[in-house]
Amino acid sequence: MDKKVIEIVDRIDTSQVFSELSDAQSGGICVFVGTVREFTQGEEVVSLEFETYKKMAIKEMDKIASDAVEKWSLNKVIIRHAIGLKKVEEPVVVVGASSAHRDACFEACRYLIDTLKETVPIWKKEMFENKTVWVSAHP
Amino acid sequence: MDKKVIEIVDRIDTSQVFSELSDAQSGGICVFVGTVREFTQGEEVVSLEFETYKKMAIKEMDKIASDAVEKWSLNKVIIRHAIGLKKVEEPVVVVGASSAHRDACFEACRYLIDTLKETVPIWKKEMFENKTVWVSAHP
Amino acid sequence: MEVLLFGIAKDIVGESQLQFTESDKVPSSVSELKRMISETYPEFGKLTSLAVAVNSEYAEDNVPLDRNDEIAIIPPVSGG
Amino acid sequence: MEVLLFGIAKDIVGESQLQFTESDKVPSSVSELKRMISETYPEFGKLTSLAVAVNSEYAEDNVPLDRNDEIAIIPPVSGG
Numbered sequence: 001m002d003k004k005v006i007e008i009v010d011r012i013d014t015s016q017v018f019s020e021l022s023d024a025q026s027g028g029i030c031v032f033v034g035t036v037r038e039f040t041q042g043e044e045v046v047s048l049e050f051e052t053y054k055k056m057a058i059k060e061m062d063k064i065a066s067d068a069v070e071k072w073s074l075n076k077v078i079i080r081h082a083i084g085l086k087k088v089e090e091p092v093v094v095v096g097a098s099s100a101h102r103d104a105c106f107e108a109c110r111y112l113i114d115t116l117k118e119t120v121p122i123w124k125k126e127m128f129e130n131k132t133v134w135v136s137a138h139p
Numbered sequence: 140m141d142k143k144v145i146e147i148v149d150r151i152d153t154s155q156v157f158s159e160l161s162d163a164q165s166g167g168i169c170v171f172v173g174t175v176r177e178f179t180q181g182e183e184v185v186s187l188e189f190e191t192y193k194k195m196a197i198k199e200m201d202k203i204a205s206d207a208v209e210k211w212s213l214n215k216v217i218i219r220h221a222i223g224l225k226k227v228e229e230p231v232v233v234v235g236a237s238s239a240h241r242d243a244c245f246e247a248c249r250y251l252i253d254t255l256k257e258t259v260p261i262w263k264k265e266m267f268e269n270k271t272v273w274v275s276a277h278p
Numbered sequence: 279m280e281v282l283l284f285g286i287a288k289d290i291v292g293e294s295q296l297q298f299t300e301s302d303k304v305p306s307s308v309s310e311l312k313r314m315i316s317e318t319y320p321e322f323g324k325l326t327s328l329a330v331a332v333n334s335e336y337a338e339d340n341v342p343l344d345r346n347d348e349i350a351i352i353p354p355v356s357g358g
Numbered sequence: 359m360e361v362l363l364f365g366i367a368k369d370i371v372g373e374s375q376l377q378f379t380e381s382d383k384v385p386s387s388v389s390e391l392k393r394m395i396s397e398t399y400p401e402f403g404k405l406t407s408l409a410v411a412v413n414s415e416y417a418e419d420n421v422p423l424d425r426n427d428e429i430a431i432i433p434p435v436s437g438g
Contacts, residue, residue, distance in 0.1 A: 014157035018172055024227050027176035030169070030248075033157055034358050037166035037239060050357070053284050053350055056334035057357075081357055088163050093358050100176060102252060109169070110245055113358055121331070121350075122357030123285030134286040135356035139326050173438050189437070192364050192430055195414035196437075220437055232438050252438055260411070260430075261437030262365030273366040274436035278406050 004065045005078040008054055012082045012091040021098040023075040030105035031078075031096035032113050038088045046127045050083040050092060053121040057081070060120045068097060068111055072104040079112055081122055143204045144217040147193055151221045151230040160237040162214040169244035170217075170235035171252050177227045185266045189222040189231060192260040196220070199259045207236060207250055211243040218251055220261055231263075279304050279343070281311065282350035290321045296351075308332070309339035315351065326354040359384050359423070361391065362430035370401045376431075388412070389419035395431065406434040 005020060014033055021029045036048050061079045069077055076098040086092050095116065097108035124135045144159060153172055160168045175187050200218045208216055215237040225231050234255065236247035263274045281296040288294050296315070298304045305311035308330045316322045329352040330337050336352070343349060361376040368374050376395070378384045385391035388410045396402045409432040410417050416432070423429060 015154040017157075018153035018230070022174065022228050024177040026174055026228075029172045029174060031172075032241065032245070033168040033170075034241070035161065035165055035168060038163040051285055052357075053282065053331070053334070053352070056331055056350065056352075059334055089161050089165075091157070102171065102173070106171070106245070106249055113241065117355070117358040119336075119355065120357050121284065121352055121355055123353065124356040124358075125285075134289070134353070136354045137286040137325055137356075190365055191437075192362065192411070192414070192432070195411055195430065195432075198414055256435070256438040258416075258435065259437050260364065260432050260435055262433070263436040264365075273369070273433070275434045276366045276405055276436075 003069060003074075003076055004062065005080065006058055006061045006065055007080045008052055008057060009080060009082055010084055012080060012094055014091055014094060017078060017094055017096055020078055021076045021096050023098050025100060026075045026098040027100055028102035028105045029096060029098045030102070030109040031094065032109050033091050034093040034113070036086050036088050036090050036092060040126065043128055045088065046129060047088070048086045048092065049125045049127065050081070050086065051123050051125070052081070052083050056121050061116065064112060064115045064119070068108045071111075072097065072099060072108040074099050074104065074108055077108070077112070079116065081116070081120070083122070142208060142213075142215055143201065144219065145197055145200045145204055146219045147191055147196060148219060148221055149223055151219060151233055153230055153233060156217060156233055156235055159217055160215045160235050162237050164239060165214045165237040166239055167241035167244045168235060168237045169241070169248040170233065171248050172230050173232040173252070175225050175227050175229050175231060179265065182267055184227065185268060186227070187225045187231065188264045188266065189220070189225065190262045190264070191220070191222050195260050200255065203251060203254045203258070207247045210250075211236065211238060211247040213238050213243065213247055216247070216251070218255065220255070220259070222261070279345045279349065282348070284350065285353045286325065287322070287351040287353045290319050304345065305343055307339070307343060308337045308341045311343060311349070312339070328353065359425045359429065362428070364430065365433045366405070367402070367431040367433045370399050384425065385423055387419070387423060388417045388421045391423060391429070392419070408433065
């Protein structure tokens, strides 16, 4: 497997992620999975819909992964985001880092998800019973 | 599933951990897996052997999990440690936390592994080509 | 010149692309594009932020636009 | 009185349990137990730390020991 896995997929399978990040030089693997939460600010979410500018999103995800590999000397890194309609409890994003020691993989994993949320052109629409909202669009 | 999963096992299966931590009230799941690294301080490790005082270890792991659930309002938490002989790349410990927002699950996950390493009566012997070392036993 | 639209930008305009066909109305820079769309569609002025990508990279306001560039409006992102 | 041994403690003593059979030599507190084993097995003095568990809980030095307690020597832990 390549050192970096960067993907936009229709459906995320969380069962293989630790195998994908496994490495003989790693003592620690940290993975974050973002999932659809039933309530947001007290309102019941029916589903989320994700849309992307795929070509640019892959580029931005690759930059984040490369920066993390360099900064924390990671052995492997994964950034995988799902698009389309997602129901409650479904995984929508997986980021993970594999490194010699645990400090590095924890810090890198946090960096991956925080930076993804800031820069990667993916948009999330929350579908409630009676309305839809593009998240973060308005102040 | 119970809110807390506390286990000492012979072999760790990482493929189910995100399913185990899945929860409709969670937007984030953070998991750390500790694995056997091939080299430690430049020397090649053949394998690790873990031994435990099981009754006490389960009690201590349960305290750590309960403290984390309370402090970070976790929806689910897992602490699972393997014992016996482990070869390079094999998982030896899995800790994970599931929470509404990602700050909580990251902080809790870090707390789980850091505290486990400080208080849970489990002992690790590193087997090199020509010697064995009980880790941390001597200054 | 074509401009790709995503997320709320697509909803505001009601299309997935903007077309600038008359040569005297083609924006020559990122800042001019932003100004033109905000004048035509005041809803853009209410967004948290508004970015433009040129050839699938974020572009500063002073970046010039060419009709062969791949240009996209990037409303506030919300992945993850 | 039986004392369980784990990890390097088991290696130092060469057994998985210590037996205190003569009534005049049974330690009456955690601190006395620590002192007795360190005198008999000086290797314990070289460890990073040495703890004792009574009924599977960490016990301070002043905790008294009863022969019905489950007592264990806890050398420096290294899980994870």
